[in-house]
Amino acid sequence: MDTRTVFDWADDHFHAIKTECHLENLDILLTPAGDGLDTAQLAASRRLDALASGRNPYLVDTQTKDNPQVFYDPRDCVEPGYFAARIILQLADIRISDYRSEYPLSPMMQRMVTLIAATYCRQGFTLANVPHEISRFLTPPSDLRAVPLRIVVNSLCYATCLGLRVRRQSAEQIIATYGTRMPKIFRRKVRQACRQIDSHAEDLAVLQMLAEPRAKRRETPHPLNIRA
Numbered sequence: 001m002d003t004r005t006v007f008d009w010a011d012d013h014f015h016a017i018k019t020e021c022h023l024e025n026l027d028i029l030l031t032p033a034g035d036g037l038d039t040a041q042l043a044a045s046r047r048l049d050a051l052a053s054g055r056n057p058y059l060v061d062t063q064t065k066d067n068p069q070v071f072y073d074p075r076d077c078v079e080p081g082y083f084a085a086r087i088i089l090q091l092a093d094i095r096i097s098d099y100r101s102e103y104p105l106s107p108m109m110q111r112m113v114t115l116i117a118a119t120y121c122r123q124g125f126t127l128a129n130v131p132h133e134i135s136r137f138l139t140p141p142s143d144l145r146a147v148p149l150r151i152v153v154n155s156l157c158y159a160t161c162l163g164l165r166v167r168r169q170s171a172e173q174i175i176a177t178y179g180t181r182m183p184k185i186f187r188r189k190v191r192q193a194c195r196q197i198d199s200h201a202e203d204l205a206v207l208q209m210l211a212e213p214r215a216k217r218r219e220t221p222h223p224l225n226i227r228a
Contacts, residue, residue: 006074006077007032007074009077010030010032010072010077010083011030013083014030017091018087018091020121020122020123021088021091021095021121021122021123022121022122023091023094023095023121026094028068028069028070028091029069029070030069030072031069031071031072032071032072032073033071033072068094070086070090070091070094071086071090072086072087081130081133082133084126085130085133085134088118088121088123088127089115089137091118091121092114092115092117092118092120092121092123093117095117095121096113096114096117099113108138108147111137111138111140112138112155115127115137115155115156115159116155116159119159119160119163120159120163124160124163125178125181125182125186127156128156128157128160128182129181131149131152131156131183132149134152135149135152153183153185153189154189154193157186157190157193158193158196158197161174161190161193161194161197162193162197165194165197165198165208166204166207168208170194171190171191171193171194171195174190174194175187175190
Protein backbone atom coordinates (compact mmCIF):
# COMPACT_ATOMS: atom_id res chain seq x y z
CA MET A 1 0.00 0.00 0.00
CA ASP A 2 1.34 3.41 -0.97
CA THR A 3 1.38 5.56 2.16
CA ARG A 4 2.99 8.61 0.59
CA THR A 5 1.20 11.95 0.54
CA VAL A 6 -0.02 13.69 -2.59
CA PHE A 7 3.00 16.00 -2.27
CA ASP A 8 5.43 13.06 -2.48
CA TRP A 9 3.55 11.68 -5.48
CA ALA A 10 3.60 15.09 -7.18
CA ASP A 11 7.34 15.53 -6.59
CA ASP A 12 8.11 12.14 -8.16
CA HIS A 13 5.99 12.82 -11.24
CA PHE A 14 7.26 16.38 -11.54
CA HIS A 15 10.88 15.25 -11.81
CA ALA A 16 9.92 12.60 -14.37
CA ILE A 17 8.02 15.13 -16.50
CA LYS A 18 10.84 17.66 -16.26
CA THR A 19 13.28 15.03 -17.52
CA GLU A 20 10.99 14.09 -20.42
CA CYS A 21 10.84 17.79 -21.36
CA HIS A 22 14.68 17.90 -21.34
CA LEU A 23 14.64 20.52 -18.60
CA GLU A 24 16.19 18.39 -15.88
CA ASN A 25 19.12 20.80 -15.52
CA LEU A 26 16.88 23.77 -14.67
CA ASP A 27 16.28 24.51 -11.00
CA ILE A 28 12.49 24.80 -10.93
CA LEU A 29 10.44 24.59 -7.75
CA LEU A 30 7.19 22.64 -7.62
CA THR A 31 4.75 24.51 -5.39
CA PRO A 32 1.31 23.33 -4.24
CA ALA A 33 -1.19 26.16 -4.21
CA GLY A 34 -4.91 26.75 -4.01
CA ASP A 35 -7.54 28.55 -2.00
CA GLY A 36 -7.49 27.44 1.60
CA LEU A 37 -4.46 25.18 1.22
CA ASP A 38 -2.86 24.76 4.64
CA THR A 39 0.92 24.89 4.52
CA ALA A 40 0.96 22.61 7.56
CA GLN A 41 -0.29 19.83 5.27
CA LEU A 42 3.09 19.69 3.52
CA ALA A 43 4.90 16.47 4.37
CA ALA A 44 7.82 16.72 6.75
CA SER A 45 9.97 14.79 4.29
CA ARG A 46 9.35 17.47 1.67
CA ARG A 47 10.51 20.20 4.05
CA LEU A 48 13.62 18.24 4.99
CA ASP A 49 14.47 17.60 1.33
CA ALA A 50 14.09 21.30 0.60
CA LEU A 51 16.33 22.27 3.51
CA ALA A 52 18.97 19.75 2.46
CA SER A 53 19.11 21.24 -1.04
CA GLY A 54 19.22 24.83 0.24
CA ARG A 55 15.71 25.74 -0.88
CA ASN A 56 12.90 27.43 1.03
CA PRO A 57 11.01 24.59 2.77
CA TYR A 58 7.73 26.54 2.82
CA LEU A 59 5.43 27.83 0.15
CA VAL A 60 6.63 30.76 -1.91
CA ASP A 61 3.99 32.52 -3.96
CA THR A 62 6.24 34.73 -6.07
CA GLN A 63 7.32 33.85 -9.60
CA THR A 64 10.49 35.47 -10.94
CA LYS A 65 12.95 34.66 -13.72
CA ASP A 66 15.59 33.68 -11.15
CA ASN A 67 13.06 31.77 -9.07
CA PRO A 68 10.97 29.79 -11.60
CA GLN A 69 8.10 27.82 -10.13
CA VAL A 70 5.26 25.68 -11.32
CA PHE A 71 2.03 25.51 -9.33
CA TYR A 72 -0.63 22.84 -8.92
CA ASP A 73 -3.64 22.32 -6.71
CA PRO A 74 -3.33 19.01 -4.81
CA ARG A 75 -7.12 18.70 -4.66
CA ASP A 76 -7.34 18.56 -8.47
CA CYS A 77 -4.78 15.76 -8.82
CA VAL A 78 -7.60 13.20 -8.70
CA GLU A 79 -8.66 14.37 -12.19
CA PRO A 80 -6.98 12.22 -14.88
CA GLY A 81 -4.52 14.30 -16.88
CA TYR A 82 -4.73 17.39 -14.69
CA PHE A 83 -1.26 17.20 -13.16
CA ALA A 84 0.60 16.22 -16.34
CA ALA A 85 -1.07 18.89 -18.50
CA ARG A 86 -0.64 21.64 -15.93
CA ILE A 87 3.04 20.89 -15.31
CA ILE A 88 3.95 20.44 -19.00
CA LEU A 89 2.30 23.72 -20.02
CA GLN A 90 3.96 25.67 -17.21
CA LEU A 91 7.36 24.18 -18.08
CA ALA A 92 6.79 25.18 -21.70
CA ASP A 93 5.93 28.70 -20.56
CA ILE A 94 9.19 28.90 -18.62
CA ARG A 95 11.11 27.65 -21.65
CA ILE A 96 9.82 30.49 -23.84
CA SER A 97 9.91 33.16 -21.14
CA ASP A 98 12.33 35.25 -23.25
CA TYR A 99 10.24 34.99 -26.44
CA ARG A 100 8.81 38.25 -27.73
CA SER A 101 6.44 38.23 -30.68
CA GLU A 102 6.86 40.78 -33.47
CA TYR A 103 3.10 41.32 -33.41
CA PRO A 104 0.60 41.79 -30.57
CA LEU A 105 -0.94 38.48 -29.54
CA SER A 106 -4.41 37.91 -28.17
CA PRO A 107 -4.71 35.94 -24.90
CA MET A 108 -5.78 32.91 -26.95
CA MET A 109 -2.73 33.14 -29.23
CA GLN A 110 -0.38 33.63 -26.28
CA ARG A 111 -1.66 30.36 -24.87
CA MET A 112 -1.31 28.76 -28.31
CA VAL A 113 2.38 29.73 -28.39
CA THR A 114 2.81 27.97 -25.04
CA LEU A 115 1.05 24.90 -26.45
CA ILE A 116 3.40 24.83 -29.45
CA ALA A 117 6.36 25.14 -27.09
CA ALA A 118 5.04 22.11 -25.19
CA THR A 119 5.11 20.05 -28.39
CA TYR A 120 8.69 21.25 -28.93
CA CYS A 121 9.39 19.72 -25.51
CA ARG A 122 8.18 16.44 -27.11
CA GLN A 123 4.94 16.32 -25.16
CA GLY A 124 2.50 16.55 -28.07
CA PHE A 125 1.26 12.97 -27.79
CA THR A 126 0.84 13.24 -24.03
CA LEU A 127 -1.25 16.40 -24.35
CA ALA A 128 -3.28 14.89 -27.21
CA ASN A 129 -4.58 12.33 -24.73
CA VAL A 130 -5.97 15.03 -22.41
CA PRO A 131 -7.73 17.36 -24.90
CA HIS A 132 -10.26 18.63 -22.34
CA GLU A 133 -7.43 19.95 -20.15
CA ILE A 134 -5.90 21.70 -23.17
CA SER A 135 -9.25 23.21 -24.11
CA ARG A 136 -9.57 24.53 -20.58
CA PHE A 137 -6.06 26.01 -20.80
CA LEU A 138 -6.68 27.70 -24.17
CA THR A 139 -10.03 29.20 -23.19
CA PRO A 140 -9.65 32.75 -21.80
CA PRO A 141 -11.44 33.28 -18.46
CA SER A 142 -13.76 35.83 -20.06
CA ASP A 143 -15.07 33.33 -22.66
CA LEU A 144 -18.21 31.40 -21.83
CA ARG A 145 -17.63 28.77 -24.52
CA ALA A 146 -14.64 26.45 -24.32
CA VAL A 147 -12.25 26.12 -27.25
CA PRO A 148 -13.57 23.23 -29.41
CA LEU A 149 -11.69 19.94 -29.13
CA ARG A 150 -11.33 19.97 -32.92
CA ILE A 151 -9.08 23.04 -32.70
CA VAL A 152 -7.11 21.45 -29.86
CA VAL A 153 -6.45 18.23 -31.79
CA ASN A 154 -5.68 20.00 -35.07
CA SER A 155 -3.20 22.35 -33.39
CA LEU A 156 -1.46 19.57 -31.48
CA CYS A 157 -1.30 17.33 -34.53
CA TYR A 158 0.17 20.01 -36.80
CA ALA A 159 2.76 21.16 -34.25
CA THR A 160 3.79 17.62 -33.30
CA CYS A 161 4.07 16.47 -36.90
CA LEU A 162 6.08 19.58 -37.77
CA GLY A 163 8.69 18.68 -35.17
CA LEU A 164 8.90 15.14 -36.55
CA ARG A 165 8.98 16.25 -40.21
CA VAL A 166 11.87 18.56 -39.31
CA ARG A 167 13.62 15.36 -38.19
CA ARG A 168 12.79 13.96 -41.66
CA GLN A 169 10.20 11.42 -40.54
CA SER A 170 7.43 10.71 -43.02
CA ALA A 171 3.75 10.43 -42.13
CA GLU A 172 4.01 6.63 -42.40
CA GLN A 173 7.02 6.57 -40.06
CA ILE A 174 5.25 8.82 -37.56
CA ILE A 175 2.20 6.55 -37.45
CA ALA A 176 4.25 3.35 -37.30
CA THR A 177 6.53 4.65 -34.53
CA TYR A 178 4.09 6.59 -32.35
CA GLY A 179 0.70 5.21 -33.38
CA THR A 180 0.07 3.48 -30.06
CA ARG A 181 0.54 6.80 -28.22
CA MET A 182 -2.01 8.68 -30.34
CA PRO A 183 -5.77 8.88 -29.86
CA LYS A 184 -7.60 7.60 -32.94
CA ILE A 185 -8.82 11.06 -33.96
CA PHE A 186 -5.22 12.33 -33.79
CA ARG A 187 -3.88 9.42 -35.86
CA ARG A 188 -6.43 10.07 -38.61
CA LYS A 189 -5.14 13.64 -38.99
CA VAL A 190 -1.41 12.86 -39.28
CA ARG A 191 -1.25 12.46 -43.07
CA GLN A 192 -3.26 15.64 -43.67
CA ALA A 193 -1.03 17.59 -41.26
CA CYS A 194 2.10 16.30 -43.01
CA ARG A 195 0.70 17.31 -46.41
CA GLN A 196 0.05 20.82 -45.12
CA ILE A 197 3.58 21.01 -43.69
CA ASP A 198 5.14 19.72 -46.93
CA SER A 199 3.32 22.42 -48.89
CA HIS A 200 5.75 24.88 -47.28
CA ALA A 201 8.73 23.06 -48.78
CA GLU A 202 11.27 25.88 -48.61
CA ASP A 203 10.51 26.75 -44.98
CA LEU A 204 10.61 23.06 -44.05
CA ALA A 205 13.98 22.62 -45.79
CA VAL A 206 15.46 25.51 -43.79
CA LEU A 207 14.18 24.04 -40.51
CA GLN A 208 15.55 20.61 -41.44
CA MET A 209 18.93 22.12 -42.17
CA LEU A 210 18.98 23.99 -38.84
CA ALA A 211 18.07 20.80 -37.00
CA GLU A 212 21.03 18.88 -38.45
CA PRO A 213 24.27 18.43 -36.49
CA ARG A 214 26.75 21.20 -37.24
CA ALA A 215 29.23 18.90 -39.01
CA LYS A 216 26.58 17.60 -41.39
CA ARG A 217 25.15 21.10 -41.85
CA ARG A 218 28.45 22.33 -43.34
CA GLU A 219 28.27 19.57 -45.96
CA THR A 220 24.69 20.41 -46.96
CA PRO A 221 24.10 23.24 -49.49
CA HIS A 222 21.68 25.92 -48.34
CA PRO A 223 18.17 24.93 -49.58
CA LEU A 224 17.59 28.36 -51.11
CA ASN A 225 20.76 28.02 -53.19
CA ILE A 226 20.17 24.51 -54.51
CA ARG A 227 18.47 25.78 -57.65
CA ALA A 228 21.16 28.41 -58.34
